[in-house]
Amino acid sequence: MARVVVDVMLKPEILDPQGKAIAGALPRLGFEGVTSVRQGKRFELEVEGELTPERLAAVEEAARTLLSNPVIEDYVVHADSPLEAGA
Amino acid sequence: MARVVVDVMLKPEILDPQGKAIAGALPRLGFEGVTSVRQGKRFELEVEGELTPERLAAVEEAARTLLSNPVIEDYVVHADSPLEAGA
Numbered sequence: 001m002a003r004v005v006v007d008v009m010l011k012p013e014i015l016d017p018q019g020k021a022i023a024g025a026l027p028r029l030g031f032e033g034v035t036s037v038r039q040g041k042r043f044e045l046e047v048e049g050e051l052t053p054e055r056l057a058a059v060e061e062a063a064r065t066l067l068s069n070p071v072i073e074d075y076v077v078h079a080d081s082p083l084e085a086g087a
Numbered sequence: 088m089a090r091v092v093v094d095v096m097l098k099p100e101i102l103d104p105q106g107k108a109i110a111g112a113l114p115r116l117g118f119e120g121v122t123s124v125r126q127g128k129r130f131e132l133e134v135e136g137e138l139t140p141e142r143l144a145a146v147e148e149a150a151r152t153l154l155s156n157p158v159i160e161d162y163v164v165h166a167d168s169p170l171e172a173g174a
Binding site for chain 2: 001007008009019022025026029031032033034035036037038039040041042043044045046047048049055058059061062065066067
């Protein structure tokens with residue numbers, strides 16, 4: 001079993017109202033020094049067996065066609081270790 | 088200017104209906120071999136000046152109290168290079 005992560009973010013030129021709202025709230029909550037916040041999506045895909053180049057290419061294709069909207073979003077696909085809980 | 092990324096994912100024991108819906112759609116769209124999908128959030132924060140330990144701790148605190156819900160979500164904070172566009 002291998003894990004592949006797909007990070008999807010709005011393209012820089014696209015307005016990000018959610019990110020702006022968070023950036024606006026941070027100083028009011030005592031968090032200084034953060035000049036901007038952008039919010040996107042993170043997908044963790046468990047893939048059967050070894051992560052072959054073919055399988056990674058299939059995930060790349062799924063990222064491009066299903067997990068992101070290429071008109072307004074950029075995506076990055078990377079094999080990754082599981083998210084170590086920070087909480 | 089430094090960039091810090093906060094990845095927020097549902098805790099493993101929490102049901103992820105969005106992830107399940109995507110995992111269900113993938114085979115119908117011709118993507119085989121993906122056994123599970125989990126969807127979370129990715130935040131990119133731009134921080135003024137150098138990323139000092141104090142500033143990283145402040146982002147950690149913001150991740151814990153504002154960007155995630157510690158009851159159902161885990162988070163990881165990491166300094167990161169900008170998302171290289173894959174699209």
